[in-house]
Amino acid sequence: MNTPWVGDAAGLVDEFQTGKRSPVDEVNAVFDAIDKSDLNAFSYLDKEGALTRAKQADVSLPLGGVPIAVKELHNVKGWPDTSASLVFADRVSQFDGTMIQRLKAAGANLIGLTTASEFGGLNCSTTKLNGITHNPWNKDLTPGGSSGGSAAAVAGGIVTLGTGGDGGGSIRIPAGFCGLVGMKGTAGRIPRGPRTGIGPLTVVSGCLSRSVRDTARWYDVCAGFDPRDPYSLPKEVGWEAQLGSTDFSGSRVIVSPDLGSAIISDAVRKVVEEVAAEIIAIAGLRQVDVPVSLPPIDWEWAIANQVGLYKELGERWPACEEDMTKSMAFGVRMGIERYNLDIAARVEEGRTAANERMAAVFDQTDFIIC
Secondary structure (H helix, E strand, C coil): CCCCCCCCHHHHHHHHHHCCCCHHHHHHHHHHHHHHCCCCCEEEECHHHHHHHHHCCCCCCCCCCCEEEEECCCCCCCCECCCCCHHHCCCECCCCCHHHHHHHHCCCEEEEEECCCHHHCCCCCEECCCEECCECCECCCCCCCCCHHHHHHHHCCCCCEEEEEECCCCCHHHHHHHCCECCCCCCCCCCCCCCCCCCCCCCEEEEEECCHHHHHHHHHHHCCCCCCCCCCCCCCCCCCCCCCCCCCCCCEEEECCCCCCCCCCHHHHHHHHHHHHHHHHHHCCEECCCCCCCCCCHHHHHHHCHHHHHHHHHHHCCCCHHHCCHHHHHHHHHHHHHCCHHHHHHHHHHHHHHHHHHHHHHCCCCEEEC
16 A cells, blocks of 8 residues: 555554554655645655554554544644744744544544744735645636645545644635535534633634545544633534434525625636535525625724734744745734724724624524525
């Protein structure tokens, strides 16, 4: 065997358990594929550690022996903690994030860090620290961001799973660009501790995967309350076991390709409408005509996010500005110059309005396909 597994992680675990493949051979194939790849999907590799873990893998566990890539914005103790920025090029993580702890406990073999956009702030994975990450379907295009390296590695046939995070599309955009499953779960479903940053309450952790069952297994492993994240939610069991068991017939659905305000191409609108029609027919859904629109709070939301970044930069700002991508440095400057109590009030007003607007929509539907 000299190529990585091309199926999903659940299937790979089955192969390990039947002895058809071995964790050691698999991790060696993964590193061979990375060495040959021109996707620039990885920023750090733990080859020695991964091989040791492969030799000791307990394949009876949910992710036993499965090589998994970690987005470089997630903390793994002893690994680089760069936030994809030159500013923190030499920083090393002092702890494992809660999700990482749970992946390890489930037998996952974490092999290295994947590239991301700087501080997770952009929807393409191009940085001064790591250069350009390429889309495996067309290397002239971006895999998206901020979880672009994980998406490229999974779609590019290197690993079956990669960690991701999503505040404004950072799982969903790369999944869409690379043809993967990318779910932004409910905020708090997977804890973001320890040392949880509270604001702006839109950031979640999750994965990029090749199958719905892999994402379900991920939530079985990683979801559940953690006292170090005060907004984390109680554990829900049976994500994978309950797949395919729910009868959705008769449920109401809205089809809104642009959610009332997004700018999309005619080609994208056509695809959404065609796929929606197929889903409605298969699941027996009942389409309802309910207008969807959200209050325009994009700018307020974006500038409010600079608070956490400004705190992280600390005394390094403004001397570090030249080490940052122009977009991120511009955002920090705008935050310093423009963020005030008036903006903070508008953010909270917009958050409340958006919640009320969506609640009113879901009084009239069960699902939105967009």
